[in-house]
Amino acid sequence: MDAIILQVLNGLDKGSAYALIALGLTLIFGTLGVVNFAHGALFMLGAFCAVTLNGILRLSSESIDPSRTDFLGNPLKVKTPYVESWFGPEIGGAMIEWSVPLAILFAIPIMAAVGVAIERGLIKFFYKRAHADQILVTFGLAIVLQEIIKYFYGANPIPTPAPDAFTGSFDFGMLLGFDPGVIIYPYWRLVYFAFAALIIGGVFAFLQYTTFGMVVRAGMADRETVGLLGINIDRRFTIMFAIAACVAGLAGVMYAPINSPNYHMGMDFLVLSFVVVVVGGMGSLPGAVAAGFLLGILESFASMAQVVSLLPGINQIIIYLVAIIILLTRPRGLLGRKGVMEG
Amino acid sequence: MLGLNRRDALLFAIVIAITLFAPIILNPFPEGSELAQFNAGYPDLMQRFVIFGIFAIGFNILFGLTGYLSFGHAAFLGVGSYAGVWMMKLLTMNVVPAIIVSVIFAGLFSLLVGYISLRRSGIYFSILTLAFAQMSFALAYSVLTPITNGETGLQLALDDPRILGISQTADGSIPLTNFFGITMRDGFEIAMGGWLFTFNAGYYLCAIVMLIAFYVSIRIFRSPFGVMLKAVKSNQQRMLYTGLNPRPYTLAAFVISGMYAGLAGGLMVAMDPLAGAERMQWTASGEVVLMTILGGMGTLIGPVLGSGVIKYLENIFSKINDNILHQWFSFLPDGLEDFVVAIVYPFIGKGWHLTLGIVFMLVVIFLPGGIVEGGQRIAGLFKRKPPEDKNKTAAASAPSAAE
Numbered sequence: 001m002d003a004i005i006l007q008v009l010n011g012l013d014k015g016s017a018y019a020l021i022a023l024g025l026t027l028i029f030g031t032l033g034v035v036n037f038a039h040g041a042l043f044m045l046g047a048f049c050a051v052t053l054n055g056i057l058r059l060s061s062e063s064i065d066p067s068r069t070d071f072l073g074n075p076l077k078v079k080t081p082y083v084e085s086w087f088g089p090e091i092g093g094a095m096i097e098w099s100v101p102l103a104i105l106f107a108i109p110i111m112a113a114v115g116v117a118i119e120r121g122l123i124k125f126f127y128k129r130a131h132a133d134q135i136l137v138t139f140g141l142a143i144v145l146q147e148i149i150k151y152f153y154g155a156n157p158i159p160t161p162a163p164d165a166f167t168g169s170f171d172f173g174m175l176l177g178f179d180p181g182v183i184i185y186p187y188w189r190l191v192y193f194a195f196a197a198l199i200i201g202g203v204f205a206f207l208q209y210t211t212f213g214m215v216v217r218a219g220m221a222d223r224e225t226v227g228l229l230g231i232n233i234d235r236r237f238t239i240m241f242a243i244a245a246c247v248a249g250l251a252g253v254m255y256a257p258i259n260s261p262n263y264h265m266g267m268d269f270l271v272l273s274f275v276v277v278v279v280g281g282m283g284s285l286p287g288a289v290a291a292g293f294l295l296g297i298l299e300s301f302a303s304m305a306q307v308v309s310l311l312p313g314i315n316q317i318i319i320y321l322v323a324i325i326i327l328l329t330r331p332r333g334l335l336g337r338k339g340v341m342e343g
Numbered sequence: 344m345l346g347l348n349r350r351d352a353l354l355f356a357i358v359i360a361i362t363l364f365a366p367i368i369l370n371p372f373p374e375g376s377e378l379a380q381f382n383a384g385y386p387d388l389m390q391r392f393v394i395f396g397i398f399a400i401g402f403n404i405l406f407g408l409t410g411y412l413s414f415g416h417a418a419f420l421g422v423g424s425y426a427g428v429w430m431m432k433l434l435t436m437n438v439v440p441a442i443i444v445s446v447i448f449a450g451l452f453s454l455l456v457g458y459i460s461l462r463r464s465g466i467y468f469s470i471l472t473l474a475f476a477q478m479s480f481a482l483a484y485s486v487l488t489p490i491t492n493g494e495t496g497l498q499l500a501l502d503d504p505r506i507l508g509i510s511q512t513a514d515g516s517i518p519l520t521n522f523f524g525i526t527m528r529d530g531f532e533i534a535m536g537g538w539l540f541t542f543n544a545g546y547y548l549c550a551i552v553m554l555i556a557f558y559v560s561i562r563i564f565r566s567p568f569g570v571m572l573k574a575v576k577s578n579q580q581r582m583l584y585t586g587l588n589p590r591p592y593t594l595a596a597f598v599i600s601g602m603y604a605g606l607a608g609g610l611m612v613a614m615d616p617l618a619g620a621e622r623m624q625w626t627a628s629g630e631v632v633l634m635t636i637l638g639g640m641g642t643l644i645g646p647v648l649g650s651g652v653i654k655y656l657e658n659i660f661s662k663i664n665d666n667i668l669h670q671w672f673s674f675l676p677d678g679l680e681d682f683v684v685a686i687v688y689p690f691i692g693k694g695w696h697l698t699l700g701i702v703f704m705l706v707v708i709f710l711p712g713g714i715v716e717g718g719q720r721i722a723g724l725f726k727r728k729p730p731e732d733k734n735k736t737a738a739a740s741a742p743s744a745a746e
Contacts, residue, residue: 278467282466
């Protein structure tokens, strides 16, 4: 029992990332009808927003402290981050330490701007073209974004620590009445899951309970009629693209402490997220979220030692295997609507 | 001639001439001159041109004719490579059995993948092929290590059996790959004035195989079978209504293109007996997509052009560093020179993929027919159009506008 709970928990953090990226992909596909291969790159951009903010906050002025010397006997150079000299060491230090959560605020405007720029500058011209063309051009865009990041940040992963308060692990099993030390779970992964749940809930609430969301849903169902009613659906869809970009970006920001960001992390997640979207059902938002968590948990179960010894290598391929089976037996995906991209 | 019409025969003749004289054509700059770094006439690079040319020709038979975009073709190339190395380990260092077995194994594997993947079309087909390729990549890295040697890659060893050959040569080294005694590294050099031309046995083997592959692809394009494949692309529904089942045709195209990929993989190990799992990764599949699109999908010569251009630029761009840039722009005033170098620098050297990505996007956006369409457009500028031609294009564009 404890092993099962542990695997479910382990699956949650990856599942959250899959669910968030798949949610964004589905939003874009459902509204604009575009298959966005650059979505993984947006996830990666988000992670690098966290890296960048961390770097900015650590910018320091260098001064020489004559009262102390280093081990060679020279006067010691002291680095003081600007934020510490501006806001005092306490607030400044806290800002550096909490740079990843702060990066959320930093990432939202950036990702929204990137999203609008991509939609207006590129994808707008591809609505009428074949899906293969959309895949190809966004694939090219993903390469370009990835290489730009590689140029500025190098090819190595950049560790980006979580705030000290969340770096440890806690004994989750104690809460459920197990012996201490059986189920130990890092704080940050729990935070990530809560954050993902919050974002997913937010997006759903936004679509369900606001007028804007209602119009967007109407547009997803029948774009032409909404347009005939005199509503500028294109502008709303552009905003939805920006929101989808933000969702991917925020997923990336919060993922930075779990896995040090590198320039190709987006591609790694993209392939899996597409599989997730297809399993969940193209164009179905609840399907994408459910499939994301489901596959994340399934993956973590498949990597249990007992399972791997029984079926070696299963942990590497389980997601693809499930996707192949689902696509062949239920082409619509788990929760897909009828008639959306069946074939 | 050879069952080709005049235009195709002319095209084929040009391709034959270019491939056979490539060691001369690709070395236009004399040895030791400043421009010698733009020469591409050395064996290693020329082999890559033709091998990736074969890969792209095969991919084009599937994507260009039927419109099915596969994102997993590198898996077939990888399977072919592994099969080829195993033949060299077990049987003989002669490359012929290795290449044949590569093609057979890639064909069988693509039959399996194609049979399953082709039940869906469009984006689902792309995802399915991608999933199969990623699965084979993951398995080659982990569980199949006894067969694939995991991360290290499959290599020849001194204690391999090699039933029909020798395990090791007299001086205790691994024997070289050969074609009935002609080792692939053999060749001769001709020095002519300042020029040095290398004629390499391995390149000519690859080139002849490529020419055969190209000829077969022309025949496929012009055959009734090829017309069926084009029908699949233009309207599958209509094809179904006329009582034709598209599945066998698409499956055949898939297997043929998988065999082409296996052929490329077999030639790769024939030139350099080493196979690694990274050849199967989906970025490698993406590369052949780039080549086909860049050259011009659905055209005969496009994929070959695309692979040549990409491999050539990759090689040249990666060699240029900032010192060379400073030399080039040294005629500019100092401040301007630094500025220009700073702007160009991100696009060369390690930044070559950035250039590739941008060029690729531009091609997809503005020139969906790739280099071939670009050439036709330029040719069209210089040709005066007869008036009836205009009517024809107007009539042709009308139905597509109505759709």
